[in-house]
Amino acid sequence: MGLPMFRMDRRLWLVTVTTTILLLGAMGMAMRKGVG
Amino acid sequence: MALVLKSPLFTSCRGCDMPTQIKVEPWWAALTVWGVVNAVNVLQAAGFLSRVRTGSMAINHMLGYMMAALAVPAVVALTAFWRARANWLQWIGPLVYVVFVALMVAVEYLWPVEFRSPARYGILVPYLVLFFGAMQSSPRSC
Numbered sequence: 001m002g003l004p005m006f007r008m009d010r011r012l013w014l015v016t017v018t019t020t021i022l023l024l025g026a027m028g029m030a031m032r033k034g035v036g
Numbered sequence: 037m038a039l040v041l042k043s044p045l046f047t048s049c050r051g052c053d054m055p056t057q058i059k060v061e062p063w064w065a066a067l068t069v070w071g072v073v074n075a076v077n078v079l080q081a082a083g084f085l086s087r088v089r090t091g092s093m094a095i096n097h098m099l100g101y102m103m104a105a106l107a108v109p110a111v112v113a114l115t116a117f118w119r120a121r122a123n124w125l126q127w128i129g130p131l132v133y134v135v136f137v138a139l140m141v142a143v144e145y146l147w148p149v150e151f152r153s154p155a156r157y158g159i160l161v162p163y164l165v166l167f168f169g170a171m172q173s174s175p176r177s178c
Contacts, residue, residue, distance in 0.1 A: 001070070001110075001130060001133060001170055001171060001172075002073045002171055002172045003172055004060075004066065004069070004126055004129070005070050008060055008066060015074060016073060019073075019074045020077055022077060022078065022081045023077040023078075023081040023171075026081040026084035027081075029084065029085070029088050030085075030087045030088050033087070033088050033091075035087040035091060036084070036152075
């Protein structure tokens with residue numbers, strides 16, 4: 001659902017990139033703690 | 037009567053000779069999908085952080101209800117795309133998300149089963165593939 005916005009509105013797509021990085025970072029932290 | 041809007045946005049991409057006008061019909065459905073994916077990203081990030089902080093799935097479990105509820109706007113956008121005969125690249129993301137929510141509700145709420153630790157790959161693999169597939173699907177290249 002995230003990539004179509006790349007061609008529609010680059011600023012809105014960058015918001016999605018930011019929240020995706022947040023998600024992956026949080027997932028990485030959880031996996032390192034053994035609760036991922 | 038369905039509200040159909042066209043994006044007024046124009047964009048260009050590197051490597052292309054001509055600027056590309058992007059028309060999305062309906063535009064509000066694309067915005068809805070964008071809202072859903074960002075809400076899910078933030079909710080699940082909060083869920084992961086709650087696991088780190090508390091060591092339990094309790095908060096993540098509650099956030100799961102909100103992620104399941106986001107299937108409603110996803111279905112609305114999906115229906116709008118289908119009615120507008122939009123390109124499949126527009127509607128595949130919300131469709132995969134709805135399938136993911138159905139699986140999540142089944143294995144987390146209706147018939148709870150531990151599939152993360154120890155890993156039950158028959159559930160874990162489709163669970164992760166559907167989740168990340170829904171979040172990032174529908175690539176469109178220049």
